[in-house]
Amino acid sequence: MKILAIETSCDDTCAAVLDNDWVLSNIISSQTDLHAKWGGVVPDIAKRAHSERIEPVIAEAILRSGILGSNKGKLKKEKIEEIILQGMKKIEVIGVTQGSGLAIALGIGVNKAKELAKKYSKKLVAVNHIEGHILSNLVKNKNGNPQRELKLPALAMTASGGHTKLIWIEKIGKYKVVGETLDDAAGEALDKASKMLGLGYPGGPVVERLAKTGKTDFIKLPQPLADKKILDYSFSGLKTSFYYKIKDWPAEQIGTNLNNLAASFQNAVFETLLRKFRLAAEKYQPRMLLVSGGVMANLDLRKRLRKMAKELDLPILMPTQKNLNTDNAAMIGVAAYHKALRGEFVEDIDKLDRDPRMEI
Ligand code: KG4
Ligand code: ZN
Numbered sequence: 598m599k600i601l602a603i604e605t606s607c608d609d610t611c612a613a614v615l616d617n618d619w620v621l622s623n624i625i626s627s628q629t630d631l632h633a634k635w636g637g638v639v640p641d642i643a644k645r646a647h648s649e650r651i652e653p654v655i656a657e658a659i660l661r662s663g664i665l666g667s668n669k670g671k672l673k674k675e676k677i678e679e680i681i682l683q684g685m686k687k688i689e690v691i692g693v694t695q696g697s698g699l700a701i702a703l704g705i706g707v708n709k710a711k712e713l714a715k716k717y718s719k720k721l722v723a724v725n726h727i728e729g730h731i732l733s734n735l736v737k738n739k740n741g742n743p744q745r746e747l748k749l750p751a752l753a754m755t756a757s758g759g760h761t762k763l764i765w766i767e768k769i770g771k772y773k774v775v776g777e778t779l780d781d782a783a784g785e786a787l788d789k790a791s792k793m794l795g796l797g798y799p800g801g802p803v804v805e806r807l808a809k810t811g812k813t814d815f816i817k818l819p820q821p822l823a824d825k826k827i828l829d830y831s832f833s834g835l836k837t838s839f840y841y842k843i844k845d846w847p848a849e850q851i852g853t854n855l856n857n858l859a860a861s862f863q864n865a866v867f868e869t870l871l872r873k874f875r876l877a878a879e880k881y882q883p884r885m886l887l888v889s890g891g892v893m894a895n896l897d898l899r900k901r902l903r904k905m906a907k908e909l910d911l912p913i914l915m916p917t918q919k920n921l922n923t924d925n926a927a928m929i930g931v932a933a934y935h936k937a938l939r940g941e942f943v944e945d946i947d948k949l950d951r952d953p954r955m956e957i
Contacts, residue, residue, distance in 0.1 A: 602930030605706030606698025613926035614662035621662035647705035659684030692933020695723035696955025703951035722933040733928035748885035757890035758784035776828030786832035811860025818865040894922040
């Protein structure tokens with residue numbers, strides 16, 4: 598089954614072509630540069646960038662997938678329409694992120710998917726962004742690797758700029774949220790701390806780099822929602838406490854301790870993530886752990902997660918490539934593939950609408 602997948606829920610314009618769950622191409626046009634100077638994602642800028650980029654990104658995904666034969670040349674602007682036309686002759690199913698995410702950004706992907714599905718009479722699958730993140734662990738490359746077996750029931754943790762959730766997976770397509778953040782997402786907390794330190798957006802990667810040489814106990818931060826019965830997260834208290842600790846420091850003191858501040862804050866965020874993940878695993882007794890989302894690109898966190906899984910004697914899956922942690926269309930394609938196998942297509946394409954608050 599050849600699938601075209603589209604993802605525009607935040608600030609990356611993404612398209613991928615898959616053959617079942619084998620990913621033939623995975624194109625990500627990042628808008629980070631456009632948003633960086635504003636210190637976060639600006640919806641209007643994202644909308645405009647998605648509109649300008651969606652067709653070239655889809656054409657690029659079709660071209661690189663090889664479904665039109667081998668083509669190593671650069672994508673030419675005047676060829677975009679023709680490539681999409683030829684590509685759509687080979688594609689059987691279109692999958693698109695319906696939600697959750699930024700409404701006006703989601704709208705661009707959803708409308709493009711609807712337009713293509715109608716124009717070329719294709720089946721359409723509406724995908725939940727969080728399910729995509731979970732299933733990013735099952736992405737296979739164009740040779741069908743890695744061959745991972747999902748051991749069910751499983752427990753997943755997704756942590757990104759928009760979400761932090763613990764999800765119980767009974768089977769693919771059947772999920773239950775067992776814990777989630779009550780305020781900021783983990784990535785959002787890192788982004789805000791980064792902004793306070795004048796380190797720019799997105800915060801995760803720069804905080805990670807500085808934290809490598811810093812002391813995690815340089816400043817003491819609270820343990821949010823320490824109660825062992827609570828599986829929810831909270832990160833806004835951490836951020837506020839961090840702010841008050843350093844607010845009267847001279848710029849020079851902050852400047853010379855950036856690595857220590859980054860390490861202390863990052864450690865506090867990761868401690869919380871790990872603590873609640875462990876509690877949920879002990880409570881629900883899954884057969885496997887899965888993690889996903891932009892924050893999981895962090896190597897220190899990955900190391901600590903592996904250690905935790907070993908202590909719990911559980912196998913753990915993490916996305917195999919950096920760009921499968923952050924937003925991408927390959928994961929949306931895998932989710933669309935499983936929904937298509939179950940026959941879960943959009944019944945009335947005209948009625949499909951973006952769903953910014955879509956629940957899993
Ligand atoms: O999954 P994602 O691309 O988008 C959302 O769905 O939100 O996640 C982006 C988030 C940002 O908050 C960013 O700071 C964080 O993931 N992030 C990281 C790293 N790379 C990205 N956090 C920690 N360490 C990283 N290396
Ligand atoms: Zn995401």
